[in-house]
Amino acid sequence: MINAEIAEALEETAQLLELQGANSFRIRAYRNAAHTIADQSESVAQLALDDPESLRSLPGIGADISTKIIQLIKTGSFPLLLELRQEFPSGLLEMMKLPGLGAKKASLLYRELKITSLAELQAAAEAGQIAQVKGFGKKSEQAILAAISERESVGQRVLISTARQFAQQIVDDLRKVPGVKQCSEAGSARRWKETCGDLDILVSAEDAVPVMDRLAKHPLVASVLSRGPTKQRVRLVDGIELDLRVVPEESFGAALLYFTGSKEHNVEVRKRAVEQGYRLNEYGLFRGEESIAGKTEEEIYQALGLTWIPPELRENRGEIEQSERGEIPKLITLEEMRGDLHMHTTATDGTASIREMIEAARERGLDYIAITDHSQRVSMARGLDPVRLRAHWAEIRKIREEYTDIEVLCGIECDILEDARMDLPDDVLAEADWVIAVLHYGLKQPGEQIMKRLLNAIRNPYVCVIGHPSGRLVSRRAGADIAWGDLFKAAADHGVMMEINADPHRLDLNDVHAAAARDMGIPIVISTDAHSQGGLDLMVYGVAQARRAGLTKKDVANAQPFAKFKRLLRTSH
DNA sequence: GCCGTTTTCGGCCCGACTGTTTTCAGTCG
Numbered sequence: 001m002i003n004a005e006i007a008e009a010l011e012e013t014a015q016l017l018e019l020q021g022a023n024s025f026r027i028r029a030y031r032n033a034a035h036t037i038a039d040q041s042e043s044v045a046q047l048a049l050d051d052p053e054s055l056r057s058l059p060g061i062g063a064d065i066s067t068k069i070i071q072l073i074k075t076g077s078f079p080l081l082l083e084l085r086q087e088f089p090s091g092l093l094e095m096m097k098l099p100g101l102g103a104k105k106a107s108l109l110y111r112e113l114k115i116t117s118l119a120e121l122q123a124a125a126e127a128g129q130i131a132q133v134k135g136f137g138k139k140s141e142q143a144i145l146a147a148i149s150e151r152e153s154v155g156q157r158v159l160i161s162t163a164r165q166f167a168q169q170i171v172d173d174l175r176k177v178p179g180v181k182q183c184s185e186a187g188s189a190r191r192w193k194e195t196c197g198d199l200d201i202l203v204s205a206e207d208a209v210p211v212m213d214r215l216a217k218h219p220l221v222a223s224v225l226s227r228g229p230t231k232q233r234v235r236l237v238d239g240i241e242l243d244l245r246v247v248p249e250e251s252f253g254a255a256l257l258y259f260t261g262s263k264e265h266n267v268e269v270r271k272r273a274v275e276q277g278y279r280l281n282e283y284g285l286f287r288g289e290e291s292i293a294g295k296t297e298e299e300i301y302q303a304l305g306l307t308w309i310p311p312e313l314r315e316n317r318g319e320i321e322q323s324e325r326g327e328i329p330k331l332i333t334l335e336e337m338r339g340d341l342h343m344h345t346t347a348t349d350g351t352a353s354i355r356e357m358i359e360a361a362r363e364r365g366l367d368y369i370a371i372t373d374h375s376q377r378v379s380m381a382r383g384l385d386p387v388r389l390r391a392h393w394a395e396i397r398k399i400r401e402e403y404t405d406i407e408v409l410c411g412i413e414c415d416i417l418e419d420a421r422m423d424l425p426d427d428v429l430a431e432a433d434w435v436i437a438v439l440h441y442g443l444k445q446p447g448e449q450i451m452k453r454l455l456n457a458i459r460n461p462y463v464c465v466i467g468h469p470s471g472r473l474v475s476r477r478a479g480a481d482i483a484w485g486d487l488f489k490a491a492a493d494h495g496v497m498m499e500i501n502a503d504p505h506r507l508d509l510n511d512v513h514a515a516a517a518r519d520m521g522i523p524i525v526i527s528t529d530a531h532s533q534g535g536l537d538l539m540v541y542g543v544a545q546a547r548r549a550g551l552t553k554k555d556v557a558n559a560q561p562f563a564k565f566k567r568l569l570r571t572s573h
Numbered sequence: 574g575c576c577g578t579t580t581t582c583g584g585c586c587c588g589a590c591t592g593t594t595t596t597c598a599g600t601c602g
Binding site: 103187228267280283 | 575589599602
């Protein structure tokens, strides 16, 4: 059982307890436990089997929940969850996903009208029965119908790349509104989370009206969902929703901190404020009525005895304690990246030639790149067999002679076949400057076989790095069943690096696993997997993922000068 | 249900907006 499944069961328990109207702190306890499990890089199931007591050392997991987790791992469930599922039909959880419909209202509809599914809810709303229930009215009935019909297009999380592009465009435009002093994206987009459920934009201005008017008429805005004196919620043309908050200049830092989140980070910071006799809200840090700080995030953190924490780290994974000790790392930046070691050309499924990719890399100031087209197994992309690959490399060697200001490595993205063999023979791989080994096919194989494949690749003397190790696609496909601890141990032993694939659909390694690999001393490579010149610009997303993992320049192999990078390579190259 | 330099009970983050109320509960972030 993987961590996400355990976390899901705990989250489901929390939701069902909400329906039951249970003690809110008890509900929160299950949610906190779910977050803790989801954030572990090691298999919690394995941990529980090895040493059941150790679960209790995880934050938010005590005697009771640890027992339930162990039952869950052994039997697939636990009694409380089974009882709750008996008590509430699963359709209620679907209903709770509709905006505006929470646990209280869902359970009320269940009690009053015996509604147990979205279909029944829709029928009841169409029949006008919802408006008759106490606490509901005509408007909530219409809102429910609208929410059901829009369910397909809205409420989906979008990739960070999409979120950033929308947010950036709107931030740029709102900055031009007269009277606007500061404007910034906030929320998960500012934290560069891999997906965003909605967008948050924060503005400081004396008068909110012109800002809200401008947003309401913005070409990217489809409709205004709600509007108050300081807060406006709109739906953008592609269905994603955006919150705008307008605050006074002296509160901008407090509001930015507040709306950047994460929620878990905020709760910890606030708790800390309360312990020190303060009150912290989006308007500032207060002692009684006296405002202590609020204009900038820095002064608020400072007043609480903390150094400023980069948004990418604000997930309550220990960053507050790090900050207290003055140990927040100097995170890797895009400008520090010197090389890009995963890209394709027209030889396989890229759209640009070798020369065009080299030129594009030079324009972006890179000192070195690796051309890494597909191996033969990827027939869809016209993957290269030994003959074509050697000809391709010969061409690269010829062309790279023309350039004195950039190093170009002859590379290959070589598949690890389903039977664990490499897709190309060793004598071919031996001629490469740079070999990325990857899983493309058979991702659903049992964990045992997946690990056999990965470990085989790591033991191959010519493999330099494992590319997009899990094979996951963000919010589309779960990755392979990997024993991460074993993978990293083997990679560290054999001097094989790990890639953070910067493609926003992949971002693989994820933040948690990248941090775990770094902790094992494995050099991390951040590469774009570009299939065109513009694909090289995806680097910013890979760097963001590395920042979320707390990586610094020294942790990243291709942030080093070329000579130093070469020394990190295995001696076979 | 978890947690502890105010330790084994009694806390547990805080405010805006909506709809349905007529002073507030529910939802959301």
